[in-house]
Amino acid sequence: MENTNWKHFVGVDWASAEHEVCALQADGKQVDARAFTHSGDGLADLCDWLLKLGDPGSIAVAIEVPHGAVVETLLDRGFVVFAINPKQLDRFRDRFTVAGAKDDRRDALGARRLAAHRPPPVPPPGCAARHGDRTA
Numbered sequence: 001m002e003n004t005n006w007k008h009f010v011g012v013d014w015a016s017a018e019h020e021v022c023a024l025q026a027d028g029k030q031v032d033a034r035a036f037t038h039s040g041d042g043l044a045d046l047c048d049w050l051l052k053l054g055d056p057g058s059i060a061v062a063i064e065v066p067h068g069a070v071v072e073t074l075l076d077r078g079f080v081v082f083a084i085n086p087k088q089l090d091r092f093r094d095r096f097t098v099a100g101a102k103d104d105r106r107d108a109l110g111a112r113r114l115a116a117h118r119p120p121p122v123p124p125p126g127c128a129a130r131h132g133d134r135t136a
Contacts (some may be wrong), residue, residue, distance in 0.1 A: 008053045012063040014070060015052060023053060043073045050079065 006026055013020040017038055022042035023031040031053065036046040053059055054079035061131050063071060 006060045007055075007058040008048060008060070010053075010059060010061045012061060013068065014064045014068075018042075019070065020047070021049075023050070038069070042091060045077075046070075047077045048074060050074075050128075053078075094124070 008023055008025055010021060010023045015038065015071050019038060019042075020033070022033040025031060030038050032049075034049065036042040036049075050056070050059060050061070057080065058080055060082060060085050061074055061079050062082045063074075064084055064086045065071060071081055071083075093102065
């Protein structure tokens, strides 16, 4: 799971209806940014879009929540997911804009930048730590 050679960093600004997603190469060059609906088809489209970037294990995905359909779908497809505290993302936003206004695309980019600092990833499905057993 520990990977220091990420080829891409992806930030997801989670929402109940539509998720803003920003993908960047490891050197910081933006690859693309898109919005995906919060539906089965939308999540499948998100994963298919990310798979065009390369092997799921070489892509670090940052999102504001550590659970839910988006996280589960990404983990099931083999992506490494980093949960970013929404308050941390809010404070990080202040570093890049003086307005302080919430902007979904900017938040997706901020989440991507935070993932580059490598917080602990969300454990994959079936992992004892994911189910509350911290002794494993």
